Amino acid sequence: MSPATLGRIGFIGAGRLGQTLAVAVAQSGAPVAAVGSRSAASAQSLAHRVSQVAAMAPVVCTRAQAVVDECDTVFITVNDDQIVAVAQGLAWRAGQAVVHCSGATELGALMHAQAACAHPGGFHPLHTFGDVDTALAGLPGCAVAVEAADEGLRDTLMNLARRLHLQPFELPPGSRALYHASAHYAGSLVVTLMDEAVRHWGRFGVAPEQALAALLPLLRSTVRAMESRGLGPGMAGVVARGDRGILARHLQAFDAVGAPERQLYADLSLRSMRLALDSGRINEEQARMMQALLLNPPPSTLA
Numbered sequence: 589m590s591p592a593t594l595g596r597i598g599f600i601g602a603g604r605l606g607q608t609l610a611v612a613v614a615q616s617g618a619p620v621a622a623v624g625s626r627s628a629a630s631a632q633s634l635a636h637r638v639s640q641v642a643a644m645a646p647v648v649c650t651r652a653q654a655v656v657d658e659c660d661t662v663f664i665t666v667n668d669d670q671i672v673a674v675a676q677g678l679a680w681r682a683g684q685a686v687v688h689c690s691g692a693t694e695l696g697a698l699m700h701a702q703a704a705c706a707h708p709g710g711f712h713p714l715h716t717f718g719d720v721d722t723a724l725a726g727l728p729g730c731a732v733a734v735e736a737a738d739e740g741l742r743d744t745l746m747n748l749a750r751r752l753h754l755q756p757f758e759l760p761p762g763s764r765a766l767y768h769a770s771a772h773y774a775g776s777l778v779v780t781l782m783d784e785a786v787r788h789w790g791r792f793g794v795a796p797e798q799a800l801a802a803l804l805p806l807l808r809s810t811v812r813a814m815e816s817r818g819l820g821p822g823m824a825g826v827v828a829r830g831d832r833g834i835l836a837r838h839l840q841a842f843d844a845v846g847a848p849e850r851q852l853y854a855d856l857s858l859r860s861m862r863l864a865l866d867s868g869r870i871n872e873e874q875a876r877m878m879q880a881l882l883l884n885p886p887p888s889t890l891a
């Protein structure tokens with residue numbers, strides 16, 4: 589049997605993502621029928637939130653097995669390191685859909701359910717779930733990675749995504765760790781780069797809050813440029829302009845700070861150079877000269 593519809597929907601794990609997704613699913617008109625979590629308080633909180641937007645409150649189950657028994661589709665929204673243990677500890681039915689929301693966890697984590705002829709699936713919204721109300725407000729328009737070997741479940745999850753105003757895309761098996769790791773370049777690693785900039789501004793006396801306030805509008809305009817023009821054409825800065833003289837001064841400034849700081853700047857600039865070259869912003873000669881500068885060790889490290 590193939591899950592052509594979600595049927596009665598259950599959630600095991602009433603944390604940040606579980607609470608938000610359950611409310612969004614209920615808001616879309618799909619029936620959230622049962623919920624369970626490690627603590628009764630979390631499950632009750634999820635049920636209360638759903639009851640605010642749906643005609644019927646979900647049943648709060650003290651045992652996760654009761655959620656499985658009650659529902660046709662079960663979202664396992666526990667912490668990543670608990671997914672295997674939770675899925676293994678439950679008795680699944682043939683034809684049931686069992687869906688986790690982890691980015692990096694392969695569907696093999698649900699193999700115990702698959703052995704009972706249930707259908708494993710992945711539904712990973714590319715979104716940060718913190719405070720439930722804020723996460724709900726930011727959900728429309730987000731991308732969501734959908735994976736399921738069963739075609740019926742895949743279509744059903746794609747349809748759910750559209751009902752939630754998400755942008756679904758399919759993830760092939762075996763790609764989840766790389767997919768999830770690389771998504772960090774658009775998320776937490778941007779924060780790391782901002783921290784790098786803020787700390788450098790501290791060296792010439794600007795307080796961290798002031799530096800962040802000054803750099804955030806630059807980050808916003810960078811995002812807008814990428815949205816409107818794409819990566820290469822939207823990129824600004826010395827590498828995109830082929831400005832070798834200023835690049836040399838940047839490297840001297842980082843040499844004075846330390847070798848790791850110079851290395852990070854040089855590595856990122858080399859990646860920027862490839863983008864600038866591929867998009868026709870600089871020519872081969874400019875690229876070659878900048879590359880020589882970036883690959884040259886600072887004078888102090890020469891024997």
Ligand SMILES: NC(=O)c1ccc[n+]([C@@H]2O[C@H](COP(=O)([O-])OP(=O)(O)OC[C@H]3O[C@@H](n4cnc5c(N)ncnc54)[C@H](OP(=O)(O)O)[C@@H]3O)[C@@H](O)[C@H]2O)c1
Binds near residue numbers: 715
């Ligand atoms: N947060 C995000 O930004 C985000 C984004 C995309 C995907 N995800 C994915 O969403 C999933 C959940 O993450 P989260 O951030 O929502 O985590 P979370 O806030 O820590 O919530 C996890 C929930 O699972 C419950 N739980 C843990 N172990 C359990 C068990 N053995 N049995 C039943 N319930 C259990 C916890 O219970 P109690 O509260 O009852 O103690 C908690 O409510 C993960 O797979 C994560 O990768 C999260």
